[in-house]
Structures are given as C-alpha cells and as structure tokens.
Amino acid sequence: MQLKLSEIEKKYLDQQFPDIHFSFYQSTDIEHFISCFVARVPNHQSCKDNWLNITTEIAINFQAALTSELALWNIYLVFICPEQIDKHLKYQIENNRFALRKIVLASKIDETTWEQQIRDMLGRAILGDDLELDSALDRACTVPLITTDDNFIRQALTNVPNIPLDGKEKSIQIRRKQIEELLVQVTKNEN
Secondary structure (H helix, E strand, O other): OOEEEEOOOOHHHHHHOOOOEEEEEEEOOOOOOOEEEEEEOOOHHHHHHHHHHHHHHHHHHOHHHOOOHHHHHOEEEEEEEOOOOOHHHHHHHHOOOOOOEEEEEEOOOOOOOHHHHHHHHHHHHOOOOOOOOOOHHHHHHHOOOOOOOOOHHHHHHHOHHHOOOOOOHHHHHHHHHHHHHHHHHHHHHHO
16 A cells, blocks of 8 residues: 555645645555645744644544545644654654544655655555564464474464454354364374
8 A cells, every 4th residue: 555645625724834834645545545644844843833723624624524434534644844853742742632643753855855755754654664574374384383284274374364353242153163173273283
C-alpha cells in the first residue's frame, strides 16, 4: 500500500493558517482507506499554537462529511517541523484522541524534493515501510520441528487466516477443535 498526494478542498485550512503548508495524501488501497493531512509548520511555536485548531477544522470540514466507518477512523494529521519539538508537546499532541490520529516529526524539507520526502516519511511513520517482517509461517517451518515428511505445523499455520476470531460460541468451538488437533499431533510425534 502507498500514500498518494491528492487534491481535495483544503482552502479552509490554507486561509485560517496562512503560515502553514498543507498537503493531503490518500491510500491507494481501497480496502485499507487512509487519509493523511500533512501540516508543514514553520517552527515549534506555530505547531504549539495551532495543532488543536487544525485538528478541529479537519474534524468539522473533512471528517464530518465521511460516511464510511473505516474512513472515519483512519485519518492522520502529521505535523512536520524543521525544528526539534519539545517532547512534552509531542507527547500531548500524539496522545490526544480527539477526532484523528496525530504524529509529530522533526525534519527539514527540501523544497525541490518535498513530495518524495514527505511520502517517504509517511511510509515509515504510518505504513511501517522501514520494518522488515519475517513470515511467521516461514520462520516456524525453516527448521522442521518434526522429522517426518508431513509437517503438521505448517499445515496448521496455513489454516490460521480461516480461523474465526469473534466471540461466538461456534467460533470458540472451531478454535478449540484446532487446538485439540494440534495437541494430538504433538503428542503423537513426541512418542
């Protein structure tokens, strides 16, 4: 998934906060809809003075118009400041739960490559592009726990996406059955 620069009506932000540069990014993946406002503030004080008002404006003018439940809860506001942000202010902003998720980044932006720089920062901060994830299935099956040709652990892990996770009685029974089958196989292979 990637975040792509998009054009939306953001005049309400540009007019009310003229010293702050706003841009808007949306995910390219329809299933995981993410909206991300980026506010490039000129300094620490501007971030401190305006973060709550910007949040409120986005909640009133953008979030209130959304109809999808998923879209309502996947809105980010990323503040990028060229100066180091006080850790108490950063904590206050990022832990504020009103309307949308907020992230504070301290970074100078080169005006010639700003779009790519911001996309890279968003990829790391929101999408986890800098993380290297091992497949649990591959990691569990790299060294066979069982010396037979039939690796039941691989087979069991392959079924994980099909196991229901809700609290319904039928789902609980399905999970219980899967665990019992695994225990039988483990016991059989230990003997």
